[in-house]
Amino acid sequence: MKGHRxxxxxxxxxxxxxxxxxxxxKMRHPYVDTHIQKPFIDDEKIFILNELYKQIDLPNEIKKxxxxxxxxxxxxxxTHELIPAVENNQMSESEIQLSVLAGDxxxxxxxxxxxxxxxxxxxxxxxxxxxQINEYKMNLYYGDASSLDILLKEIKYTEASLFINVANxxxxxxxxxxxxxxxxxxxxxxxxxxxxxEKRHSYIYQFAQHQNKAEQCMTMILEELSxxxxxxxxxLEQLPYSFQLKDYVKEQYGIAYNTxxxxxx
Numbered sequence: 689m690k691g692h693r694x695x696x697x698x699x700x701x702x703x704x705x706x707x708x709x710x711x712x713x714k715m716r717h718p719y720v721d722t723h724i725q726k727p728f729i730d731d732e733k734i735f736i737l738n739e740l741y742k743q744i745d746l747p748n749e750i751k752k753x754x755x756x757x758x759x760x761x762x763x764x765x766x767t768h769e770l771i772p773a774v775e776n777n778q779m780s781e782s783e784i785q786l787s788v789l790a791g792d793x794x795x796x797x798x799x800x801x802x803x804x805x806x807x808x809x810x811x812x813x814x815x816x817x818x819x820q821i822n823e824y825k826m827n828l829y830y831g832d833a834s835s836l837d838i839l840l841k842e843i844k845y846t847e848a849s850l851f852i853n854v855a856n857x858x859x860x861x862x863x864x865x866x867x868x869x870x871x872x873x874x875x876x877x878x879x880x881x882x883x884x885x886e887k888r889h890s891y892i893y894q895f896a897q898h899q900n901k902a903e904q905c906m907t908m909i910l911e912e913l914s915x916x917x918x919x920x921x922x923x924l925e926q927l928p929y930s931f932q933l934k935d936y937v938k939e940q941y942g943i944a945y946n947t948x949x950x951x952x953x
Contacts, residue, residue: 707734710756732875732940733762736851736868739933744858754810760797761814762850765821813857817850824849828891831898839895840873840912848872863926864933870923871937874916877909917943 708729737758741751824846833839845852848869855865883890884905896905921943924934937943 707738707752707755707759710752729759729763733851733872734759735936736871736933737854739931739936740855740858740860740864743860743931753804754807757810758814758850758854761818765818765850809857813853814850817853820849820853821846831891831894833895836895836908836912839891843876843891844869844873847876861926863923864931867920867923867927867933867937870916870920871941874913874920874941877913877916881906881909917941 708731734755737755741755744751746754824842827833827842828839828846833842851868851872852865855868877892880890880892884893892909893902893905896902896908901908920937920941924937924943927934
């Protein structure tokens with residue numbers, strides 16, 4: 689593990705609601721609260737980060753500060769991502785400008801927190817993640833994907849790059865890193881199904897339309913979900929039995945895994 693001692697067993701962490709409340713307190717600003725819709729905070733991503741940090745040996749306050757900072761980065765990115773919806777007349781000009789400013793405000797908060805932590809390595813990880821995610825978002829925005837596999841890769845890394853890079857930085861095994869990417873893609877595809885049903889903008893549906901396969905779009909997503917769940921099942925068998933992220937994935941997505949694997953994975 690890069691700079692941190694691996695605990696080897698599951699340690700007591702924080703309640704996800706406690707982390708969420710801490711995050712909301714950090715984000716609170718009277719003007720932003722009045723004029724901008726409340727930012728979406730993904731409980732699943734809070735849970736994943738909490739589970740990762742439970743596995744490493746760091747002071748609790750450093751863990752909380754790190755989790756809060758990483759989530760602020762995600763929220764800043766998510767807030768800026770609201771802007772493409774303008775093409776569908778979802779936002780007024782003033783809402784667009786305020787959303788940009790709100791995203792910038794959240795970005796400023798995580799830079800402030802990083803400065804307080806004096807964690808240069810984490811600053812590099814987050815800065816590189818932001819760069820990667822913005823590149824993938826631009827590819828999605830301009831619809832340059834030549835195949836469904838490329839499109840799904842762009843969606844996956846838009847959704848998961850931040851958490852994949854953090855897991856790598858913390859020194860987790862390849863199986864854990866891959867699992868995070870697959871789980872977050874499953875979550876995103878499930879949201880895409882709802883988005884399509886509600887006739888809101890979907891990059892996958894847009895791709896299917898360009899390929900003259902709009903009617904097959906839902907089938908394409910369901911087939912990919914089935915493949916992902918098979919891969920997640922394989923990855924779960926490689927993780928230590930003590931890693932309780934396994935239980936969460938099993939319950940959340942109805943995936944069974946082999947509980948006879950040795951604790952060392």
